Amino acid sequence: MAEQERMVEAILFASAEPVSVADLNARMPHGCDAAEAVVHLRKRFEGRGVNVVRVGDAWAIRTAPDLGFLMQRETVETRKLSRAATETLAIIAYHQPVTRAEIEEIRGVAVSRGTVDQLLELEWIRFGRRRMTPGRPVTFVVTQNFLDHFGLENARDLPGLKELRAAGLLDNRPGFATAVTEDDIDEDGEQSEMFEE
CATH class of the missing domain: 1.10.10.10 (Winged helix-like DNA-binding domain superfamily/Winged helix DNA-binding domain)
Incomplete structure (x- = not known):
């Protein structure tokens, strides 16, 4: 399971967009259980600087909410909504x-x-x-x-x-x-x- 967690972590880390479990399974070797790997990975990341979060029906690695202030200088607002x-x-x-x-x-x-x-x-x-x-x-x-x-x-x-x-x-x-x-x-x-x- 540790190797499957590593694979899921690598995919989520490299993906700009949230990734569904079906997409994770499609990228991983046959017989891997991405859903179970995500559950274990999510627990392992609890309390850390980044978290594995659910976005709709997909998963992503995101900065922990309480540390978002650290990213303010790197956030560029291109335009405001009317x-x-x-x-x-x-x-x-x-x-x-x-x-x-x-x-x-x-x-x-x-x-x-x-x-x-x-x-x-x-x-x-x-x-x-x-x-x-x-x-x-x-x-x-x-x-x-x-x-x-x-x-x-x-x-x-x-x-x-x-x-x-x-x-x-x-x-x-x-x-x-x-x-x-x-x-x-x-x-x-x-x-x-x-x-x-």
């Missing part, structure tokens, strides 16, 4: 899967194509399933890149209304925002609803 893009992203994250019409209804204004294109280009959102309603509108959902960027395992880890209001990030007007509860999200991290591929 307020429209930030609001659109938040709506998608909390209400996914959501259509453009639903985003516009929640925001109260039209969503420009450029805003959606920017989020798609950043690979923070992707097209979801088509809704089984007239016109079969496409939905939007957040991606693993979004989860990875914000240090989330899945969409359920997003802060709730109480935490956002306590941090001063939400307007206190009643009905200003609605959070998705755990009962509204299925095991795939998407809101429960009837969809068609």
